Amino acid sequence: MSEILDVKSICKTFLFEGKEVLVLKDISFSVQEKEFIGIIGPSGCGKSTLLELIAGISRPDCGDILKYGKSISGQAGHAGSMPQEDLLLPWLSLLQNAILPVKISKGDEKRALDKAKSLLPDFGLEGFENYKPWQLSGGMKQRTAFLRTVMTNEDILLLDEPFANLDALTRLQLQTWLKSIHKKLNLTIILVTHDIDEAIRLSDTIYVMDSIPAPFIHKEIVPENLKTEENDYTDPLWSELKLHLTTKLFK
Numbered sequence: 063m064s065e066i067l068d069v070k071s072i073c074k075t076f077l078f079e080g081k082e083v084l085v086l087k088d089i090s091f092s093v094q095e096k097e098f099i100g101i102i103g104p105s106g107c108g109k110s111t112l113l114e115l116i117a118g119i120s121r122p123d124c125g126d127i128l129k130y131g132k133s134i135s136g137q138a139g140h141a142g143s144m145p146q147e148d149l150l151l152p153w154l155s156l157l158q159n160a161i162l163p164v165k166i167s168k169g170d171e172k173r174a175l176d177k178a179k180s181l182l183p184d185f186g187l188e189g190f191e192n193y194k195p196w197q198l199s200g201g202m203k204q205r206t207a208f209l210r211t212v213m214t215n216e217d218i219l220l221l222d223e224p225f226a227n228l229d230a231l232t233r234l235q236l237q238t239w240l241k242s243i244h245k246k247l248n249l250t251i252i253l254v255t256h257d258i259d260e261a262i263r264l265s266d267t268i269y270v271m272d273s274i275p276a277p278f279i280h281k282e283i284v285p286e287n288l289k290t291e292e293n294d295y296t297d298p299l300w301s302e303l304k305l306h307l308t309t310k311l312f313k
Contacts, residue, residue, distance in 0.1 A: 067093040072125030087275035099252045100261035103271030109254040114218045117143045137218045142214035148207040150195040157191040188303045219274045221253045270310045280310045
């Protein structure tokens with residue numbers, strides 16, 4: 063695999079009640095093509111801010127973000143983003159919501175429709191293409207939102223706690239589904255989550271962030287034998303890794 067993203071010593075400051083607050087400090091990491099990165103950290107440490115910087119929504123105050131060796135700092139259109147809320151438009155059908163990025167960018171809607179329809183079986187949405195969001199379950203809404211993110215045709219996808227609002231069973235089902243779709247579609251994904259089990263279940267590499275000003279304080283490569291379909295929370299190695307990451311979070 064070749065390197066697709068290189069985040070180099072970035073920092074970010076915000077103005078809060080008339081004072082500058084350093085949120086991110088000296089964040090550096092790289093992402094390989096088709097890699098699944100998990101980022102965990104305490105609430106308010108700047109995880110979502112980091113995704114916004116990678117997405118080009120805002121620009122870092124120092125450092126740089128490179129994609130295939132070229133700076134993309136402050137430039138949108140180099141990664142697809144999926145927020146915590148599904149943000150589906152209630153007056154549009156599932157399929158119309160899915161191709162919205164192509165419609166907004168005035169791309170080829172017919173080609174986009176053909177592609178979205180071809181992906182419906184993989185997303186468990188076949189037969190529901192004409193349903194409105196209010197007719198879909200929570201899990202189906204999230205899969206539709208993820209399909210919409212895939213339809214941006216970006217080669218890096220940024221997921222900001224996409225399953226946080228779902229019940230435990232649906233969340234577990236979608237984690238299993240996301241794990242399989244990541245491999246099937248050869249996606250490069252950066253996931254922000256508060257759920258250590260979710261990070262272990264999905265990630266190739268996990269980064270732990272400290273409280274603000276937040277640097278990365280730990281990098282963990284998830285063992286290969288925890289990436290099989292049979293892995294579960296009862297595996298002693300899983301429990302050991304979870305305890306290790308928890309200790310890093312609450313040192």
